Amino acid sequence: xxxxxxxxxxxxxxxxxxxxxxxxxxxxxxxxxxxxxxxxxxxxxxxxxxxxxxxxxxxxxxxxxxxxxxxxxxxxxxxxxxxxxxxxxxxxxxxxxxxxxxxxxxxxxxxxxxxxxxxxxxxxxxxxxxxxxxxxxxxxxxxxxxxxxxxxxxxxxxxxxxxxxxxxxxxxxxxxxxxxxxxxxxxxxxxxxxxxxxxxxxxxxxxxxxxxxxxxxxxxxxxxxxxxxxxxxxxxxxxxxxxxxxxxxxxxxxxxxxxxxxxxxxxxxxxxxxxxxxxxxxxxxxxxxxxxxxxxxxxxxxxxxxxxxxxxxxxxxxxxxxxxxxxxxxxxxxxxxxxxxxxxxxxxxxxxxxxxxxxxxxxxxxxxxxxxxxxxxxxxxxxxxxxxxxxxxxxxxxxxxxxxxxxxxxxxxxxxxxxxxxxxxxxxxxxxxxxxxxxxxx
Amino acid sequence: xxxxxxxxxxxxxxxxxxxxxxxxxxxxxxxxxxxxxxxxxxxxxxxxxxxxxxxxxxxxxxxxxxxxxxxxxxxxxxxxxxxxxxxxxxxxxxxxxxxxxxxxxxxxxxxxxxxxxxxxxxxxxxxxxxxxxxxxxxxxxxxxxxxxxxxxxxxxxxxxxxxxxxxxxxxxxxxxxxxxxxxxxxxxxxxxxxxxxxxxxxxxxxxxxxxxxxxxxxxxxxxxxxxxxxxxxxxxxxxxxxxxxxxxxxxxxxxxxxxxxxxxxxxxxxxxxxxxxxxxxxxxxxxxxxxxxxxxxxxxxxxxxxxxxxxxxxxxxxxxxxxxxxxxxxxxxxxxxxxxxxxxxxxxxxxxxxxxxxxxxxxxxxxxxxxxxxxxxxxxxxxxxxxxxxxxxxxxxxxxxxxxxxxxxxxxxxxxxxxxxxxxxxxxxxxxxxxxxxxxxxxxxxxxxxxxxxxxxxxxxxxxxxxxxxxxxxxxxxxxxxxxxxxxxxx
Numbered sequence: 001x002x003x004x005x006x007x008x009x010x011x012x013x014x015x016x017x018x019x020x021x022x023x024x025x026x027x028x029x030x031x032x033x034x035x036x037x038x039x040x041x042x043x044x045x046x047x048x049x050x051x052x053x054x055x056x057x058x059x060x061x062x063x064x065x066x067x068x069x070x071x072x073x074x075x076x077x078x079x080x081x082x083x084x085x086x087x088x089x090x091x092x093x094x095x096x097x098x099x100x101x102x103x104x105x106x107x108x109x110x111x112x113x114x115x116x117x118x119x120x121x122x123x124x125x126x127x128x129x130x131x132x133x134x135x136x137x138x139x140x141x142x143x144x145x146x147x148x149x150x151x152x153x154x155x156x157x158x159x160x161x162x163x164x165x166x167x168x169x170x171x172x173x174x175x176x177x178x179x180x181x182x183x184x185x186x187x188x189x190x191x192x193x194x195x196x197x198x199x200x201x202x203x204x205x206x207x208x209x210x211x212x213x214x215x216x217x218x219x220x221x222x223x224x225x226x227x228x229x230x231x232x233x234x235x236x237x238x239x240x241x242x243x244x245x246x247x248x249x250x251x252x253x254x255x256x257x258x259x260x261x262x263x264x265x266x267x268x269x270x271x272x273x274x275x276x277x278x279x280x281x282x283x284x285x286x287x288x289x290x291x292x293x294x295x296x297x298x299x300x301x302x303x304x305x306x307x308x309x310x311x312x313x314x315x316x317x318x319x320x321x322x323x324x325x326x327x328x329x330x331x332x333x334x335x336x337x338x339x340x341x342x343x344x345x346x347x348x349x350x351x352x353x354x355x356x357x358x359x360x361x362x363x364x365x366x367x368x369x370x371x372x373x374x375x376x377x378x379x380x381x382x383x384x385x386x387x388x389x390x391x392x393x394x395x396x397x398x399x400x401x402x403x404x405x406x407x408x409x410x411x412x413x414x415x416x417x418x419x420x421x422x423x424x425x426x427x428x429x430x431x432x433x434x435x436x437x438x439x440x441x442x
Numbered sequence: 443x444x445x446x447x448x449x450x451x452x453x454x455x456x457x458x459x460x461x462x463x464x465x466x467x468x469x470x471x472x473x474x475x476x477x478x479x480x481x482x483x484x485x486x487x488x489x490x491x492x493x494x495x496x497x498x499x500x501x502x503x504x505x506x507x508x509x510x511x512x513x514x515x516x517x518x519x520x521x522x523x524x525x526x527x528x529x530x531x532x533x534x535x536x537x538x539x540x541x542x543x544x545x546x547x548x549x550x551x552x553x554x555x556x557x558x559x560x561x562x563x564x565x566x567x568x569x570x571x572x573x574x575x576x577x578x579x580x581x582x583x584x585x586x587x588x589x590x591x592x593x594x595x596x597x598x599x600x601x602x603x604x605x606x607x608x609x610x611x612x613x614x615x616x617x618x619x620x621x622x623x624x625x626x627x628x629x630x631x632x633x634x635x636x637x638x639x640x641x642x643x644x645x646x647x648x649x650x651x652x653x654x655x656x657x658x659x660x661x662x663x664x665x666x667x668x669x670x671x672x673x674x675x676x677x678x679x680x681x682x683x684x685x686x687x688x689x690x691x692x693x694x695x696x697x698x699x700x701x702x703x704x705x706x707x708x709x710x711x712x713x714x715x716x717x718x719x720x721x722x723x724x725x726x727x728x729x730x731x732x733x734x735x736x737x738x739x740x741x742x743x744x745x746x747x748x749x750x751x752x753x754x755x756x757x758x759x760x761x762x763x764x765x766x767x768x769x770x771x772x773x774x775x776x777x778x779x780x781x782x783x784x785x786x787x788x789x790x791x792x793x794x795x796x797x798x799x800x801x802x803x804x805x806x807x808x809x810x811x812x813x814x815x816x817x818x819x820x821x822x823x824x825x826x827x828x829x830x831x832x833x834x835x836x837x838x839x840x841x842x843x844x845x846x847x848x849x850x851x852x853x854x855x856x857x858x859x860x861x862x863x864x865x866x867x868x869x870x871x872x873x874x875x876x877x878x879x880x881x882x883x884x885x886x887x888x889x890x891x892x893x894x895x896x897x898x899x900x901x902x903x904x905x906x907x908x909x910x911x912x913x914x915x916x917x918x919x920x921x922x923x924x925x926x927x928x929x930x931x932x933x
Contacts, residue, residue: 004563005571006517006547008540013518034583034614035832036494040522048524053859056910060835060856064491068615072587086488090836090915102516103583103615106553132516133550133584362517362547369571387524391531391539406524409532 008364008388009044010307010332010405011172013132015101016041017140018062022054023170023198024207026094027148028063029128030087032080032111033101035066037132045137048387049405050174050412063087067103077109081117088123094204095151096125097144105131126151136334138223141169145227148207154235155212161193162213163263164237166227167220168245170198173309174407178416179245183219186419189273190256190265211235215263219245220309221346222339243346245309248317248423249278250351277420284424292431295442297379299399299434305330305367305385306404312346314384314403317423319350322430326356327374327381330367335360368392379439382430399433445704445806450593450609452629452701454495454617456483461776461802463618465830466921469780469796472828473816476803487925492832493855494614496582498623501526502651502698503610503630504541505675506682508575512565514557514592515582517545519614530675538676544568553588561595569603575679578608578630586613608634618832619800621697621776628701632709635679639687639710646733647685647712649673649702650694655875658882659720662730665746666739673702686710690733694874695719695777696805696813704806714807717817719777722785723758724822726750726879754880761887762790768894771847773797773838773857774871780815782851782871783826789887794845796828797838799855829921835860840920842866849890865904867893 015037018029031038042059046052053059063086065071065079080098087096096118098111111127118125128147130140165183170176177199184201187194195213197206216228216239228239240262246255253274260270292298302324304311308331318324335343344358359366368389371381378396383389385400387408393400402408417426446453455461464484465472475481496515500523503511513520520543527540546564548557565577579596596609612626646668648659653672663670671684685691690713691706693699703714713736718728727747734743768791772782779798786793798815805813818824831837833855842850842857842864850861851871858868869890877886909916 004546004560005544005567007542007544007568009517009521009524009545011517012521013516015518016521031491034494034496035492035618036497036522036614036620037518038491039493039497040518040520043522043525045521048528056908058856058859059491060833060859061839062491064489066489066492066618066832067583068618072615082487083489090488090911090918092910092912103587106584106587131550132518133548133553136518365571387528387531388540394531395537395539408524408528 005365006362010364010386010388011136011138011334012041012044014130014135014137014140014143015099015132016045016137016172017128017130017142017144018099019045019054019137019171020141020144020169021097022057023176023202025203027097027204028057028087028091028093028095029097029099030080030084031062031064031099031101032076032104032109033064033067033099034103035064037101038062038064041137044406045171049171049407050410052171052412057091067101071109072103072107075107075109076104077114080109080111081114084114084118084125088121093123095148096123097128097147098125099128099130102131102133105129124151137172138169138333141172141223142226145224146230149210149227149230149234152208152210155209157212158214159193159212160214161191162195162209163187163192164195164197164210164213164216165219166216166224167218167309169223172307172405174405174410174412175416178412178414179418181414182416182418182422190259191269192263211237213237215240217259218242221312221343222335223309225339244312244316245418247313247417247419247426248321249281249420250320251316252277252419281420281423285427288431295440296434297439297441299380299382299438301325301327301376301380302382302384303327303330303367303371305332305364305389307331307333308335308343310404313417314426315347316350317426319352321423322427324382325352325354327376328357328359328370330359330361332361332364332366334362364388371398372396382434393437397437399437401429401433445701445708447629447632447705447708451611452622452626454622455619455625455800455802456617459802459804459806461619461800462830463800463832464924465801465828466924467828468825469783469815469828470819470825472801473819476801477812477816479803481803484924484926486834486923488923490834490836492834493620495617495620495623495626496580496612496614497522498620499580499610499612499626500543502624502627502675503578503580504543505530506576506631507538507676507678509578510542510544510568510572510574510576511578511580512561512568513543513545513580513582514548514561514585514590515545515580516548516584519582520545542572542574548582548584553584556588556590557585558590558592558595561590561592562598565595565599565603569605574605576606576608576634577603578610578634580610581613583613583615586615606634620832621800624698625701628705631682632702632705635682636686636705636709637683641687642689643684643687644668645671645684645688647671647673647688647691647703647706648693649691649699650874651675651698652874655878655882658878659875662746662879665742666734666737668737686712688712690715690736692716692720692729692733695775696802697776697800700802700805707808716805716807717811717814719781719814720879721781721877722788722883723880724784724788725781750880754884757884758880758887761884761891764891765887766790768792768848769794769845771795771842771845771850771861772871773850773852773855774799776800776802777814778871778873779828780818780824784818784822784824785877785883785886786851788883789890791890793826794847795841796826797841797857798828798830799832801830834923837920837923840918844920849893862900862903863907865900865907867897867900869893
């Protein structure tokens, strides 16, 4: 039996996939699960993760059968059907997802049959299985996306320059909204036509346009790899996989160049953009140096304890642009085994030849155990984690940033660490922590 | 009615107290039916997400100092606890860390083969990692449906480990009322920590989420010659062990405090006062006279009450003048919905409608004392239009639009945000000692006064509101979700 401690969860359960539905305006999830399941995911993925809530259908009006003991005995399918009927009459919905949680799955309530009962109606109703014992919210995210994309019909022809963006898990990636907006702007600047299904400008029309893309862009180490493969299979759309959401001048330039090569973009335009971004970035960095190098011991080593996508983006920036060295990287995300080797490889692909471990785990509490026992002077470290890690940072005075779900009392709003400008946010967040928690030398 | 304290599993509120989550009518009608034992629960044809007993047991077992919870569940069933644990780490004065909650991480194969071995291994490993002073084992929907015999494992572990092991059977499917999770915490604590009194002490128990605002309560209890034992978040095992020595108990509300106070009364004769909660001026006076009489200190009580009236009277009169004619909609728990109805009237505000997340027609004390809402209806002739819904915010949203109150007074379950979205100022319905007595009443009045003094944020937010619902829905009666005619079968 493998390690049997799982504490300080950094992921919610599969039912949390409903956030992927809520991130697409017009889609309403109807949950067939216990009365508290929504609030469990809502805490970890939204309210305690960047002070987020869904809108316009917020967490407190998500239709839910509030599965109870009677449903175990008699089945709850009929109540699910009634709830869907009411949603169709009451919510401005373009699509409804009937999502099964743990209890409904164990007792065998057939949400597919319930969904089929609505076929031919004005609003499509799709069934999604998202039992918490089958996986975490990233499994749920995949289940929701697959259901939606399997429902989409081919459009017949590609629209020039259209690129769909994948890899960012809404809500779970605390900065998803700001990041996707900025990725969209960057792609537009590069001469492409981004199609992003989530967020303020997303919606079912964007979903329906997915098959007409020239290519799919996957930004991230493993999440949504199954999705771009599915889209290739269903619609023949090729995909460009860049493993990290780029943060900082090194990664952003590399991303732009590789994207340019894949998409056949104008090379001068790409280089001009990279040069402009770099100049602006270093302008502000230079303006901070007197303060940064003013009588303080600067940490050189870091630990990360976060989701894989966030960890990889940070890690590449910290190594390549900030000149830091990792101690150890913990990924308490239950990365599926089939992806682990690939993901580890992405972490090694940096401008540094130094040994460090990448740990795949489901135990959020593992990192704190090791850091506390590491024996390194705490001022020489920087710790990236979630609000679960904050007490260790406070008690030991380790400079610390909450970067991953659940981030705690952080307001995400439109914040992002993406690109050149985002790196300036991260750089400043980092040194504000060093200044307030680190070792002063005078 | 006696509590079944000797069984491993706690009975749900529906079974034990006849508590309900579906009602529409008036406070007086509901109180009368509740007292007569004929209050039916109305079911809805359409429901939205609520909250579960499981979460609310973890949220109270977790903060007991030195405690560790082993949650026999998929990891997601403990994901929500971060919302509660955050409160503790940002309350820096005690320097406490997060709650220690370890999950057995139930997976699909466990639903087929069972997972009691995994539970044993997790309890052992969790003990080794954290060396807690006490372990609580909790059940979940999944562990319950697959039929894992968790109680047997708990009994084994009591033999094996050098610390007490408590048990809370608290699967979310068992009760529609999330307060049943408070009961599971109380049952577990009662079984695993409470002990026979070594002696009687001059103390009273206060049972609540936290001890915030104790500076208001402590001096007035000291005037009676007693001190307060706080059975709240961050209380220690020692605090709980001292509880049986106290003269009496009272709590923040019937939902959270009833079962533990009832258990203390049943097991050790610690009198439970629950009809008059000490909130606002009227509430305080009735409560203070009740306990002073019990403690033989009636003369002190009259002196203190006169002092409090004199101290806060002028400011209260000023606030009444400022707030006269304002209207409010309340959305709070089973006790506070009606506590605030009374308290707002003390401030000159007219409460138009009270939404209660559930209603208990009786509580766990040994006597026939009325629950607070019924006491107010009977003794003060208080009445208000009321809805009982388990945070069914669609109903509350429609009520906000129908009633158009000057403010909404709520907390925690989403109603405040719907108020704000619709342009209605939202005031946090602070619970527990924040609204203790006259100082709490005056503090609340000032908060409301200031909130109403600049409504620009919600006014402009309301001006850009676009309903995400259909016209058909917008025309619906807030109480059209009930699928029966009311007064159906009890429970």
